[in-house]
Amino acid sequence: MIIKKTFNDSEEVLVSKKELRNFVLRCLEKVGCDHSHAQQLADILICSDYRGHYSHGVNRLGIYVHDLATGSTAPQGEPFIIKQKGGTAWVDGNNLLGAVVGNFCTRLAVQKAKEHGIGMVVAKNSNHFGIAGWYAQYAMEMGCIGMAFTNTSPCVFPTRSSEKALGSNPICFAAPAQSGDNFFLDMASTTVAFGKIEVVDKRGGKTIPPCWGADANGRETTNPKVVLNGGGLQPLGGSEPTGGYKGTGLCMMVEVLCGILGGAAFGKNVRMWQTTDTTADLGQCFMAIDPECFAPGFAERLQSFLDQTRSSDAIDDDPILVAGDPERAHMAMCDDLDGLVYKKSQLKHLADLANRYDVEMLKTKVHLSAQQA
């Protein structure tokens, strides 16, 4: 581990995983969610916060609870296989929580990879599945390369377009190296997530780098407020001269694997974020590849590729990272502290949720250094 993150007593609080988990279960079960489904969603939200991807963790609990409470997401039932052949399967997510659909599909993909060398499962009729890395992580724990993709609500301007016609469609690819190390790419096909622009704005920043966002007409802007007030995201690469058409292409590739292959909603037909007037009908794609089917020594070779990249000469003092290193640093910090770290402001959302649904609020953990102080 080359980088280290540290806990900030004045702004941050610690919550035990168990405490968070029980709180999530209380909220979800209050709106009728199947216990096993609630457990699955709790696990993925915890995983997300543990990895430091707060935009996809418990911050979004209110949305899932609302979707269940309004009947927009089904609280009970099971996904099912519509058809399967060799390494492939097409699944109906039965409008269940994305976590439930994703777990079902990724287990099936791994099983198929073990039998056929490679497995690919595509679901329709799913919901927001949280952090894509959760599914790839499972495949990796089973000794496979894992991949996961989903379409999302439109928030991205395709190159030259003034309409938000694409989602931020993530690409996740994780491969196991040695001693628990791995290559772990989990990225939106936009330059950044909305959350990163919100952070700049909340801290009083007046400009964001080019390539991040666009105004309401799709033109690149470096003003965070313009992006946040009716603007949208730019695909990876930003505008056309800086390669944004490649990001648009990747974004569309993910849509082909998800909405188009799955027969789900696609492109600008996906319902708008945080609306519940129709079901989400998201399309999702899960792949697993058994490296044993190719050259022997995969993990060793991957390890030397990771080591070689990390130890190549650096431009300045910033350490060279491979995909997954920032998350590893965050998880190491949580492990040291034996809990999940939140900004104090993040807990307000949970307190509101506890009030609204009349469930007991979670308790924060006293941090050792705070105790000693």
Next chain:
Amino acid sequence: MIIKKTFNDSEEVLVSKKELRNFVLRCLEKVGCDHSHAQQLADILICSDYRGHYSHGVNRLGIYVHDLATGSTAPQGEPFIIKQKGGTAWVDGNNLLGAVVGNFCTRLAVQKAKEHGIGMVVAKNSNHFGIAGWYAQYAMEMGCIGMAFTNTSPCVFPTRSSEKALGSNPICFAAPAQSGDNFFLDMASTTVAFGKIEVVDKRGGKTIPPCWGADANGRETTNPKVVLNGGGLQPLGGSEPTGGYKGTGLCMMVEVLCGILGGAAFGKNVRMWQTTDTTADLGQCFMAIDPECFAPGFAERLQSFLDQTRSSDAIDDDPILVAGDPERAHMAMCDDLDGLVYKKSQLKHLADLANRYDVEMLKTKVHLSAQQA
């Protein structure tokens, strides 16, 4: 077709496909290349120029001829399957021309997709395989989604690194829609190819956009000469603040699928471009997915996604394109002219080659409007 390209009599010449093909065969066979291998390479070079990807077409013939002449690439033999299971196979490219290895692997991947729903074939011991789209195109013609990846000689600075430790590792993904239309993504995982920077420089341009290239120490520069004189390419997204770490991640993902899975050379161990002191030992990955295994109506749905994207509101007068549209415009122009279009300056390379290897130079075709003038 929304966009149209036109022929420029003063700068461009026309060559018939047949004439080009015979010239390529003459050069390759002169250095002992198997006739069928030479045909395969000729086809792919023609395809590349026909699509407008001149950087990967006949411009590179001299490199292939040199690799064969020096014995760095084997002129005879066949690739072979080392092992296979279900939808997967691992292939030894036997140090043959990349075109031969790629054709072998992509045919095998399609055959496996027809049997198992998905096929994935990874090769080691291959050589430069030309335009990745050629292989995806074949899969598409067989009714499949096609994907192709290769590692390449190091030319890219990973984020924060001052070493060119990664190749420009292309990602190709092609999917068939209706009436011959398709989604055809074929991109390097860099913002641009070297060729694009050379063009700016040759035309006297003093600056390139940010995100394209870096100086010899890996720092972003907008001076084309600095990139061309010992500098290198930036991954898609450019430097770190504009998302370059995602491009680095994609570049490394391709390397995992190619060099690491295949047991070939990888990362900065791949031999430098245009050297022949060792074999190239490139790793390459080919996938085919049978859309029939998922939701019925794939081609119709993809067509409406393409149509919807192309017809979304535009920022200004530039038409909105989907991946493959620029190539379609170029192919339509060649079809109209019944030949391949080259800058006059491009033919100098071929004339030199004809001289060096003492083969008959190709003849250009008289263009109708030039004839009439």
